[in-house]
Amino acid sequence: MTSEDAMHNHDDHDDEHDHDNHFSDMQARVKALETILTQKGLIDPAAIDAIVETYETKVGPRNGARVVAKAWSEPDFAEWLRSDATAAIASLGYTGRQGEHMRAVFNTPETHNLVVCTLCSCYPWAVLGLPPVWYKAPPYRSRAVIDPRGVLEEFGVTLPETKKIRVWDSTAELRYIVIPERPAGTEDLDHEALADLVTRDSMIGTGLANPAGDAR
Amino acid sequence: MNGAQDLGGQHGMGPVAPEMDEPYFHAEWEKRALGLTLSCGAFAAWTIDESRHARESLPPATYLSASYYEIWTRALETLLKRHGFVSAAELAAGQMLEKGSEPKRILTADMVPAVLAKGAPCNRPVSAGPVFAAGERVRTKNFNPETHTRLPRYARARTGIVEAVQGAFVFPDDNAHGKGENPQWVYTVVFDAGEIWGEGADPTLTVSIDAWESYLERA
Numbered sequence: 001m002t003s004e005d006a007m008h009n010h011d012d013h014d015d016e017h018d019h020d021n022h023f024s025d026m027q028a029r030v031k032a033l034e035t036i037l038t039q040k041g042l043i044d045p046a047a048i049d050a051i052v053e054t055y056e057t058k059v060g061p062r063n064g065a066r067v068v069a070k071a072w073s074e075p076d077f078a079e080w081l082r083s084d085a086t087a088a089i090a091s092l093g094y095t096g097r098q099g100e101h102m103r104a105v106f107n108t109p110e111t112h113n114l115v116v117c118t119l120c121s122c123y124p125w126a127v128l129g130l131p132p133v134w135y136k137a138p139p140y141r142s143r144a145v146i147d148p149r150g151v152l153e154e155f156g157v158t159l160p161e162t163k164k165i166r167v168w169d170s171t172a173e174l175r176y177i178v179i180p181e182r183p184a185g186t187e188d189l190d191h192e193a194l195a196d197l198v199t200r201d202s203m204i205g206t207g208l209a210n211p212a213g214d215a216r
Numbered sequence: 217m218n219g220a221q222d223l224g225g226q227h228g229m230g231p232v233a234p235e236m237d238e239p240y241f242h243a244e245w246e247k248r249a250l251g252l253t254l255s256c257g258a259f260a261a262w263t264i265d266e267s268r269h270a271r272e273s274l275p276p277a278t279y280l281s282a283s284y285y286e287i288w289t290r291a292l293e294t295l296l297k298r299h300g301f302v303s304a305a306e307l308a309a310g311q312m313l314e315k316g317s318e319p320k321r322i323l324t325a326d327m328v329p330a331v332l333a334k335g336a337p338c339n340r341p342v343s344a345g346p347v348f349a350a351g352e353r354v355r356t357k358n359f360n361p362e363t364h365t366r367l368p369r370y371a372r373a374r375t376g377i378v379e380a381v382q383g384a385f386v387f388p389d390d391n392a393h394g395k396g397e398n399p400q401w402v403y404t405v406v407f408d409a410g411e412i413w414g415e416g417a418d419p420t421l422t423v424s425i426d427a428w429e430s431y432l433e434r435a
Contacts, residue, residue: 027244029293029307033302036306036310037302041322050325095334118222119223130250133238137283138223142229161420171366171367173386
């Protein structure tokens with residue numbers, strides 16, 4: 001699907017006016033909350049800035065891509081990921097909020113893995129950063145468990161009919177990262193070049209790793 | 217609770233509409249909503265389970281039409297009122313009108329890196345060993361509590377296989393309502409799509425949930 005299609009499918013497209021009002025309503029509500037809590041000394045606005053900066057500049061899908069690249073390159077690390085993903089991922093310095101209890105699930109020629117949280121928005125922040133809007137929205141959350149092939153088609157991914165699909169619904173505090181299959185012809189790439197091929201969506205399971213020619 | 221949040225398998229929600237090169241935030245208020253939610257969580261006045269229950273308790277029409285940062289913000293208002301930090305009158309006025317509850321902790325900017333890097337692990341020691349073992353057939357219970365649960369409707373009264381014993385974790389169904397952490401063993405249970413969706417189910421599909429021990433009985 002192109003981004004233009006996506007925009008045309010957006011619920012708010014037909015009613016720009018309501019859309020604007022809704023946004024200014026939320027802006028006012030959030031502003032009121034921050035004002036009251038600041039006046040009471042209950043929050044530090046600079047802490048909010050620091051949180052936002054962390055997820056805009058430090059904690060994002062590049063973390064996960066480095067985990068995948070290392071798993072592709074080092075069988076011992078891949079084995080560690082299978083047996084204790086939390087510790088293996090922490091060894092690269094990726095720890096903390098919404099990454100406390102990690103599990104790595106490996107795509108194979110036989111099986112494709114897809115991660116969802118049907119009940120809320122559980123997502124492995126420590127390796128992927130903040131989740132995209134679609135991951136938290138009703139269409140993905142409702143359909144991933146019943147029609148994953150249809151969902152994948154919308155991401156431009158068509159799997160062979162015989163390929164097994166395993167959907168992981170994150171109903172508890174375990175957070176899942178998909179280790180996509182390593183693209184062919186990448187034997188000579190170093191970790192950073194391999195990490196360039198690992199998209200965020202490939203670690204959710206809504207995409208595949210990019211082919212070798214896409215390395216920077 | 218059988219609320220709007222329990223979305224697995226529902227129809228009519230439309231296309232997924234992934235956005236190319238999606239920005240981290242779509243408006244400035246979303247940044248503040250993220251920071252406010254985490255800052256107020258640091259008060260340690262409520263648990264993540266109570267937060268989730270506050271979000272899923274929004275009226276279904278509101279829940280389904282809101283972005284997730286809006287869901288967070290509306291639930292945060294509920295939690296702040298419930299725990300006496302902010303009054304309805306203050307929210308209406310947009311100003312502090314009275315002194316409220318005192319939090320155990322206030323998150324300051326210097327604390328942020330350490331707090332985010334530490335997270336909040338919710339595995340806990342339990343004295344008894346796990347009742348079920350990997351490879352065992354289990355059936356999920358059928359229940360419909362009005363209170364918080366993490367057993368989705370589509371996975372109730374279904375037979376599956378325990379794939380892994382994942383450790384013991386805080387039990388959200390109790391913890392969301394101030395009844396204590398009461399940790400239980402958690403298992404990854406995998407179901408054939410046919411068991412869940414019946415006729416016409418994708419024969420190549422399996423779906424797993426992570427289930428607390430009290431959700432399960434031997435099949």
